[in-house]
Amino acid sequence: MSGSAAEITENSRALVTWHWRRYLRRHIGLIAAAFVLMALEGSMQGAMALMMQPMFDEVFLAGDRNLLIWVGLGVFAIFTLRALSGMGQKILLMRISQRANADMRLDLLDRMMRQDGSFHQLHPPGLLIQRVQSDVATINLAVLGILNGVGRDLLSVIMLMAVAVSVDWIWTLVALVGAPLLVAPSQIVQRFVRARAREARDLGARLSTRLDEVFHGIIPVKLNRLEHYQNDRYRALSDELVRAEVRATAGAASIPGLVDIMAGLGFIGVLWFGGGEIISGEKTVGEFMSFFTAIGFAFEPLRRLGALAGQWQVCASGIERVKALLDAEPKLVSPPKPVAPPKGVPGVALSDVTLAYGDTVVLNRTTLVAEPGQTTALVGPSGAGKSTIFNLLTRLIDPQSGRVEIGGVAASRMRLEDLRDLFSVVSQDAALFDETLRENILLGRTDVSETKLRDALKAAHVTDFLPKLEHGLDTPVGPRGSALSGGQRQRVAIARALLRDTPILLLDEATSALDAESEAVVQEALDRLSKGRTTLVIAHRLSTVRNADKIVVMDRGKVVDEGRHEELLARGGLYARLYSLQFKTEGPTADSVALAAQETRRRGNGAGDADSAPRDGTNLLSRIFGRWFGQ
Template structure:
């Protein structure tokens, strides 16, 4: 699989993919081996439980021959206690092996989920674009749960059932080897059908896992987009799509279950043929006096008990196919390696407040060019704003700076250090990001600000809360800092969520600040409060701001105008208005002025020419504006 292949593309290649032996080796090496002592204990209990089956079959001979036929009173006592002892040992061994297997299965599943999550979080953006959340949830939760449910049964089959089968066949052979061969006469007939059934079950199990992933993705999209669903009256549409997938899943699951049940069903047919043969040949020998009733009952019990573990071992093939279909996907996800990694010999990050320089940076996604030779400078300790139409490449600059994506060509330097020469951890420790969509978790407000940090004093936290204006709305919350913010911060308003994001950034105290449309979704009152907090946050930091609302960046030290992945103009707000380019047109559209904003140009020129002179009154500025518009016509 390529690093960014879609799940569907990879799954189509799975029928000839990882073999069962490789999967078992992987599970043992990475997850089970560390629990070898508990596994050994479980197998000891399973061996003891399995052996009791053979002991019970052996007790049938004295029970019938000595007690029921001969009427030996002494034999009645010791046979009774022996049977009681067998069932007692079997009960203790059963409890012990189930407890041990549960311990192994739960620890294995937890380790697998944690390792998968750790690996998924290291993947780059391309991986997550080709692996939607529903598929990842299906892998981490459902597929691992499937394996978790199967492992105890597989281990029981390898331990208790296999030992039981060997012991019971041994008892049967000790009575009469000819009867045993007759009882097993149908076994060779199971091989070919069982192979076909196993292939069928594995294919259907894969299909069921894919459908489950698509259902999870559908639910994820519906629940996260419930507002658009309601506003556009898409309830019936989404419900019908979910029902259609559910019907496909039902059909596939039923076929999988039927296939899995076919193997023990074949064992039952074989058992019936075997019992018929034994009754026919064995019954004649008993009638003729060649065998005793006790011998026959011992043999009959051994073979009867043997077919039950044989059925379970037969069912293991179907169980393994179901588990293997999930394991293949889990292992594929487990083995995926991120393409964006730290260098082998990293260099230390820059000290102080560094500047930023992008030189001839090119980036394309397939045939789509996003950045085409971008040259950009952000001076240390100053604010640089990026403006331009949607698709100009502004957000891509942030992704490149933080190495969420690497350019195909060009240099990215932070201070005097190449961004790709630092470890990913050191690089990202240089940045604090406040975006339009503040990522809040369903935890308390305190936890959403601290994010697991334990080195923050109460005084430091209080200072951050005040600077970010979080303390302004704390009295309105029932439990203050310990109030739950709800899923995705749904208990807070947009402005409050943004202030929490700013508090996080203040607490990180990094030298570089990235602001991505941080106030674009707020009302005027909230924007004013958040903007004030952002200005405090930006002091003493190298700040890069993405904004469509030009009023938020007019005071930036430098405004960089981007178009089609390149810098087409830059300067201060007044300089850009005076030049009348893209920035002036964007400004005109946003503030509903005419043409290239003649009065803005006139006012900008006047501002430059009147530096150090007394300020004009409002009527004077209005008159100048009207004159400028008059002359422009």
């Protein structure tokens, strides 16, 4: 055997062992029962071949009418046993296969949900869906075929060959004269099929990813008239998949084809060699019919067993990918000896934290403190590192250096479950599922009383729109909450946070996508939610964080300033410039007038900087009010 063939055999043995130990061994009782039934079904073909000799020699040729009824009853019994055993083993095998694959899907989902962000950056949703659905389904079909082949077809071949040998072992050797011709081609075909199956699985994953991107981005697709563009890209991938699947099928079908060729050669040999013995009277017609029936029956299970080689290569490519995902260990895990989480309402602190993605530095020796029970706002231009801080606090990522502490306890020293139980998150994109409104709020919890649920709904202003829904809390919200408006989805997220009742609240642009009326309602609910909690807020709309206990100003991964709203305006740094840019577009406010007056005084004293000076040299107040009033 060549090195490549030996490698394939060893790899196949390892995959079979892995799949058996992890998913099939627990069903050993059902598998044993199924094999008993498969053995019974397979042996019936051998029994049928044995019946041919008395049927021809003693009934048809000798004319024994008394034996006719017994031969008929024997044939009927054979077909009845075959039918019952066949039905039973199919039911058992389907249960085993479906249960094993359901377990595999659950294991895959569990492992993928535990992976960190870097894993999901490398594995898009479409690819993961392909692995969970298509690859597991492929394994399911192949395992059914393999168990059938081993339990029924292999035994059938053994029984039928035993019948053939009992008639004449020389005829049997002649019938199998072409068998050695199958060995080398089958090894080549197996390597070819495995490669094409891998190619087809990868293309299937790319197709799933393409569909996922199109359906999730259907609005931009329509607005930018990208229908033809996306169709062309999908068609190109589909054409590649068709070619790969056809090549894989051609390879898999070639082995049964070779079995047919071998059968044809064997039939010619037996007809030439055995026909002479029948004519000379050395063998009876009944013996020939028994032999011919046994060999004829044997070639059909042999064809199926030959097809299993191709089937297994397709299955193996799926198991390889599934195993790779299940063997991929999450990088962010709980410590071996975790400490207890802090009690009460803890503060949050980052000390000299540095984090980079490759060569891109996101946080550069960042230090900040959020006091217990207070609201701390993180502001700054896009890319300043604000969202990264939220990810560090909840250990979605770990820093390269520095310390992240919750209530004086290092985040990395707590169990992940305990750490994340300290946080509630309300973000711009509230994650809703295609379930009822009630289920989207409770998320499987059964410990929430109706009174507590009602209080949360009222505090989150969900009760404001609840009467408008046809079935109230039992109304389906649609995929991703599409049946609700943006403001309604945010209020659902707030109700969830109220029921979680955690000591720390993270608000990530929670109102930035809302209109003024919805923002006012949601902001009121957020203010109520923040009371008595350590709250961190990310906001680009600075008017929403004016009342924060502390505002931390970030730029390029560093904390460049911090203080209250009025203090930061008075200092005239980055915060003042960002605020100035916003009120130029939103209109003058009391703060903006004060800021403009301050900037004028500073400019008169020669204290203005190049970034804040008007390019045309005109007074800042004139520019602001001139823009606002159309002058």
